[in-house]
C-alpha cells in the first residue's frame with residue numbers, strides 16, 4: 001500500500017473575517033497526481049501555498065511525509081526540502097543566468113559542490129529541452145521557455161512533492177503546449193507526488209489520478225477524472241464544467 005505523503009486534517013484559514021479555507025481534509029498518496037479545479041477565488045492557490053508554508057493555516061493539521069507543519073522552523077525547513085513549487089509568474093532571478101538559477105538551490109540548500117550542482121542543472125535543462133539556453137538570462141527567453149526553466153529548477157532540488165500554481169495561466173496560448181508537454185511527461189514518468197492548480201482540463205483528463213473541485217473555500221468533490229468530467233456529483237461541479245468545457 002502506498003504511503004500517505006500529504007495529510008490535511010480539518011484545516012481552516014481566514015484572512016481577517018473572511019474564511020478562505022473551510023475544514024479541508026485531504027490525503028495524498030506518494031506518487032499521486034492531483035489536479036485542483038474550481039472557480040476563481042475558491043481557495044485553490046491558498047490551499048497549495050499552505051502545504052509548503054507560504055501561507056499559514058490557523059487551525060487543523062498539515063503533515064508532509066509525516067512532518068507536521070507548525071511554528072517549528074526545523075519542521076518548515078524539512079518540508080521545504082521535500083516540496084518545490086512552480087509559480088504562475090516563474091519567479092526566476094532576473095539577474096542570474098539560467099544555469100545560475102538552477103545551481104543556486106543545490107549548492108546552498110543541498111550542499112552540493114559546484115561541479116555536482118552544474119551536472120544536476122544540465123541534466124534537468126536537457127530534460128526540459130532547453131540546455132542550449134543555459135547561459136542566457138531569463139529576460140532573454142520566451143514565457144514558455146522561462147516556465148520550463150522554472151520546472152527544471154524545481155526538479156534540481158530532487159523534490160518528493162511538486163506544487164504547480166496555474167503554471168500556464170501567464171503564457172501566450174502558443175506556449176501553453178510546450179509547458180504542458182513537459183508536465184505530462186513528468187506526470188507519466190516520475191514518481192513525484194504532484195498537486196496542480198490549473199484550468200487546463202485536458203491535462204487533468206490525461207494525467208490526474210484524482211480531481212479535487214473546490215468552491216467557496218471547501219473541497220466539494222474529490223473523484224477520478226472520469227467521474228468528475230462525466231458525472232460530477234454536485235450542481236456547482238456541473239455548472240463549472242458547463243462554463244469551461
Ligand SMILES: Nc1ncnc2c1ncn2[C@@H]1O[C@H](COP(=O)(O)OP(=O)(O)OP(=O)(O)O)[C@@H](O)[C@H]1O
Pocket residue numbers: 015020038039040041042043044045046047
Ligand atoms: N493575502 C490575502 N488577503 C486577503 N484575501 C486574500 C489574500 N489572498 C487571497 N485572498 C482571497 O482569498 C480568496 C481565495 O484566493 P485564492 O487565490 O486562493 O483563490 P483561487 O481559487 O486560487 O483563485 P484564482 O483561480 O482566481 O487564482 C479570494 O477571494 C482572494 O481574494
